[in-house]
Amino acid sequence: MPNVTxxxxxxxxxxxxxxxxxxxxxxxxxxxxxxLAGRVDGRLVDTSFVIADDAEVAIITARDAEGLEILRxxxxxxxxxxxxxxxxxxxxxxxxxIEDGFYYDFARDEPFTPEDLAAIEKKMAEIAAADLxxxxxxxxxxxxxxxxxxxxxxxxxxxxxxxxxxxxxxVYGQGDWKDLCRGPHVPSTxxxxxxxxxxxxxxxxxxxxxxxxxxxxxxxxxxxxxSLKQYLRRLEEAERRDHRRIGKDLDLFSLQEDAGGGLVFxxxxxxRIRRVIEDFWREQHVAAGYELLYTPHIALQTLWDTSGHxxxxxxxxxxxxxxxxxxxxxKPMNCPFHILIYKQGLRSYRDLPLRWGExxxxxxxxxxxxxxxxxxxxxxxxxxxxxxCSEEQIEAEILRILDLTLFMLESFGFNDFAxxxxxxxxKAVGSDEIWxxxxxxxxxxxxxxxxxxxxxxxxxxxxxxxxxxxxxxxIGREWQCSTVQLDFNLPERFDMEYVAADGERHRxxxxxxxxxxxIERFFGILIEHxxxxxxxxxxPVQAVILNITDRQEAYVGEVKELLENQGLRVEAxxxxxxxxxxxxEHTLQRVPYLLVVGDREAESNTVAVxxxxxxxxxxxxxxxxxxxxxxxxxxxxxxxxxx
RNA sequence: GCCGGCGUAGCACAAUUGGUAGUGCAACGGUUUUGUAAACCGUAGGUUGGGGGUUCGAGUCCCUCCGCCGGCACCA
Numbered sequence: 001m002p003n004v005t006x007x008x009x010x011x012x013x014x015x016x017x018x019x020x021x022x023x024x025x026x027x028x029x030x031x032x033x034x035x036l037a038g039r040v041d042g043r044l045v046d047t048s049f050v051i052a053d054d055a056e057v058a059i060i061t062a063r064d065a066e067g068l069e070i071l072r073x074x075x076x077x078x079x080x081x082x083x084x085x086x087x088x089x090x091x092x093x094x095x096x097x098i099e100d101g102f103y104y105d106f107a108r109d110e111p112f113t114p115e116d117l118a119a120i121e122k123k124m125a126e127i128a129a130a131d132l133x134x135x136x137x138x139x140x141x142x143x144x145x146x147x148x149x150x151x152x153x154x155x156x157x158x159x160x161x162x163x164x165x166x167x168x169x170x171v172y173g174q175g176d177w178k179d180l181c182r183g184p185h186v187p188s189t190x191x192x193x194x195x196x197x198x199x200x201x202x203x204x205x206x207x208x209x210x211x212x213x214x215x216x217x218x219x220x221x222x223x224x225x226x227s228l229k230q231y232l233r234r235l236e237e238a239e240r241r242d243h244r245r246i247g248k249d250l251d252l253f254s255l256q257e258d259a260g261g262g263l264v265f266x267x268x269x270x271x272r273i274r275r276v277i278e279d280f281w282r283e284q285h286v287a288a289g290y291e292l293l294y295t296p297h298i299a300l301q302t303l304w305d306t307s308g309h310x311x312x313x314x315x316x317x318x319x320x321x322x323x324x325x326x327x328x329x330x331k332p333m334n335c336p337f338h339i340l341i342y343k344q345g346l347r348s349y350r351d352l353p354l355r356w357g358e359x360x361x362x363x364x365x366x367x368x369x370x371x372x373x374x375x376x377x378x379x380x381x382x383x384x385x386x387x388x389c390s391e392e393q394i395e396a397e398i399l400r401i402l403d404l405t406l407f408m409l410e411s412f413g414f415n416d417f418a419x420x421x422x423x424x425x426x427k428a429v430g431s432d433e434i435w436x437x438x439x440x441x442x443x444x445x446x447x448x449x450x451x452x453x454x455x456x457x458x459x460x461x462x463x464x465x466x467x468x469x470x471x472x473x474x475i476g477r478e479w480q481c482s483t484v485q486l487d488f489n490l491p492e493r494f495d496m497e498y499v500a501a502d503g504e505r506h507r508x509x510x511x512x513x514x515x516x517x518x519i520e521r522f523f524g525i526l527i528e529h530x531x532x533x534x535x536x537x538x539x540p541v542q543a544v545i546l547n548i549t550d551r552q553e554a555y556v557g558e559v560k561e562l563l564e565n566q567g568l569r570v571e572a573x574x575x576x577x578x579x580x581x582x583x584x585e586h587t588l589q590r591v592p593y594l595l596v597v598g599d600r601e602a603e604s605n606t607v608a609v610x611x612x613x614x615x616x617x618x619x620x621x622x623x624x625x626x627x628x629x630x631x632x633x634x635x636x637x638x639x640x641x642x643x
Numbered sequence: 644g645c646c647g648g649c650g651u652a653g654c655a656c657a658a659u660u661g662g663u664a665g666u667g668c669a670a671c672g673g674u675u676u677u678g679u680a681a682a683c684c685g686u687a688g689g690u691u692g693g694g695g696g697u698u699c700g701a702g703u704c705c706c707u708c709c710g711c712c713g714g715c716a717c718c719a
Contacts, residue, residue: 111648209716213645213715367718370644577682578681580682616679
């Protein structure tokens with residue numbers, strides 16, 4: 001006689017053990033129809049699950065986050081069923097839920113074509129419409145292995161063989177199709193109405209590059225058509241913001257076949273933005289107590305032997321070049337160079353902490369398939385710095401770094417962060433004590449800064465714990481740029497020392513940190529974040545002066561000179577074109593302010609100001625415009641004449 | 644690196660079963676002197692990513708290399 005307590009606190013009694021589906025019926029016919037699964041005492045179950053004892057029960061529908069996941073998971077099964085019906089002999093493997101959808105990996109010799117996808121989608125719709133009941137069976141492990149082996153599903157058999165011994169082997173069936181699955185699943189295929197297959201791709205079996213490659217079909221599924229539409233709109237929005245597209249349209253940068261993959265060419269307008277970023281970066285670092293360094297781009301390979309890079313980083317390094325019977329190595333990192341500077345002399349505890357920064361250009365031979373616009377390149381400039389300090393200074397230094405990090409990121413319009421703290425992995429250098437001490441220091445700094453963070457236990461590098469900061473951009477995507485890493489390894493390898501107050505020699509702690517990550521990558525993210533509509537302080541051209549007829553040519557020159565003399569980035573467009581044409585062009589180029597000049601303005605020493613949003617700010621004296629723009633620049637985008 | 648797709652003028656794209664490589668924008672020249680998102684006329688622009696092959700004939704089919712795109716793997 002189970003008593004069922006619902007989420008709203010109300011209770012219902014049943015005379016006999018009752019299925020989740022029947023609880024839903026008992027509550028109401030609408031809910032019964034929408035029920036996808038149940039949560040019984042915190043555990044997700046099928047609607048066919050029978051409740052025998054008193055329990056807390058919730059009916060899960062597509063409106064619940066769990067319900068949506070179940071919906072997607074069941075749609076993955078629907079996909080697998082459709083594929084096997086259309087392409088007999090195709091083996092199934094796994095089909096999990098991912099963000100916004102699902103995928104299913106298949107083993108088949110022939111590749112799936114886009115036409116195949118359309119056919120599969122159609123088949124899926126047919127099966128869904130057939131309203132097949134989805135039922136769960138519990139099988140004996142050996143029977144299950146035998147069954148899947150017999151029908152030629154060697155991947156499924158392998159999965160079952162590797163399941164923990166106490167795991168219940170459940171098999172879900174719909175129509176005459178069956179798949180091993182933990183579940184839960186929707187009660188019938190009729191719930192699977194709104195889905196779309198999005199792409200085919202290769203993927204390694206069990207995510208291991210030494211295994212065979214399977215074919216992965218990606219799809220998305222939603223509770224209703226409106227959500228699907230919103231999702232597709234979101235994808236379009238992301239595409240509109242693609243930095244590769246905008247970089248070309250605004251003539252900011254290029255990657256060229258003639259030069260090789262992953263090597264970035266900064267065009268004049270992109271270079272202007274980079275200069276603003278770098279100038280700001282240097283200024284802020286000097287203010288934060290950093291010294292700035294310059295170091296070479298190549299060094300003897302023996303240096304990289306000392307650092308250990310030729311050993312564990314060889315894959316990513318460009319091949320060495322030989323000169324005078326010695327091997328030189330293009331640098332993949334800046335750290336050893338900063339250490340060499342440190343070692344030019346005996347350091348005292350009075351020197352610490354040393355904060356040394358460099359916009360250091362490094363080259364890494366990333367695998368060809370990894371390259372992606374500005375986000376993954378082979379030559380890039382890290383906004384790198386290394387801090388050498390004593391153990392006691394770690395926490396204070398981390399706190400300073402976090403302050404500077406957040407300030408920098410906020411200056412570029414990012415206000416939403418996700419922080420990760422990664423601790424000691426299995427394989428690590430350094431004593432447990434130092435790891436513990438250092439990790440405590442990181443934790444302390446995070447607490448002092450009042451930052452919430454997620455703990456990635458065992459996720460640290462082998463040489464020390466780290467803090468990563470992810471930023472969320474204008475459309476909610478997360479990017480990891482900033483990283484702060486402690487290093488117990490390199491000081492050891494380079495035998496770094498300082499003389500402490502006690503007269504003894506001690507090993508300094510090394511902190512690696514990058515705030516923007518790499519200038520290239522950060523620029524790419526920045527382009528997408530602002531959709532190319534950079535705030536005026538970053539905009540390559542802050543204002544364009546447009547004449548209406550040739551009569552204003554001289555006046556345009558005066559205005560331009562006046563604004564330029566104030567350090568503003570302005571251009572004149574004196575072309576023999578209609579004003580509408582010029583406005584269109586510079587608006588598309590995302591120039592923040594268009595200064596229109598006709599006879600009226602020339603006579604009154606004014607400019608008619610139009611924003612890139614199409615807003616008319618009216619005519620104003622040139623000096624007033626200059627003053628307002630100056631104020632806007634000083635605020636670094638926090639205030640604007642726009643809007 | 645792996646799986647699949649793609650590569651045509653500066654850019655966006657077109658070209659029947661293999662049969663004369665086009666259109667728009669941009670560029671250049673001219674006309675027009677214009678008031679807030681595209682004036683008009685004309686000119687020029689290509690070894691169809693590179694190399695090889697099949698064919699009477701290849702942008703189109705095959706091989707190979709390079710690059711790009713979507714994933715996977717990688718991302719100290």
